[in-house]
Amino acid sequence: MSKKTDNNALLKDVRFQTMRGSGPGGQHRNKVETAVRAIHIPTGITVIATEHRSQHRNKQLALERLQNRLNERNKKRKPRIKTRPNRSSIEKRLEKKRQRSEKKRQRQRTAFSN
Numbered sequence: 001m002s003k004k005t006d007n008n009a010l011l012k013d014v015r016f017q018t019m020r021g022s023g024p025g026g027q028h029r030n031k032v033e034t035a036v037r038a039i040h041i042p043t044g045i046t047v048i049a050t051e052h053r054s055q056h057r058n059k060q061l062a063l064e065r066l067q068n069r070l071n072e073r074n075k076k077r078k079p080r081i082k083t084r085p086n087r088s089s090i091e092k093r094l095e096k097k098r099q100r101s102e103k104k105r106q107r108q109r110t111a112f113s114n
Helices: 003-012 027-029 054-075 087-107
Strands: 014-019 035-040 045-047
Touching: 003 014, 003 045, 014 054, 014 087, 045 054
Parallel strands: none
Antiparallel strands: 014 035, 035 045
């Protein structure tokens, strides 16, 4: 599937909104609605592009971002492989616990000391 047909299929499910971009830029930035918000209707994913002075370029950028988000969403995640600690690591951990408990037990006061 080519990129052009892929974008045409995506355009059917996308709603665009235009708005004024914020930030520096003076009169052109404040009067012209160049910022574009693309909303993918089936998933509800929203992306915004405000970088360029051209609404057309911002629309293309928003479509690219939306396509990237959808690709990330559809990516197959590798299942986690459950692991267990090996016998030697379990024995080491238990030995350290025994040593720590012995050290704490020796700190306690005896019945004879006062």
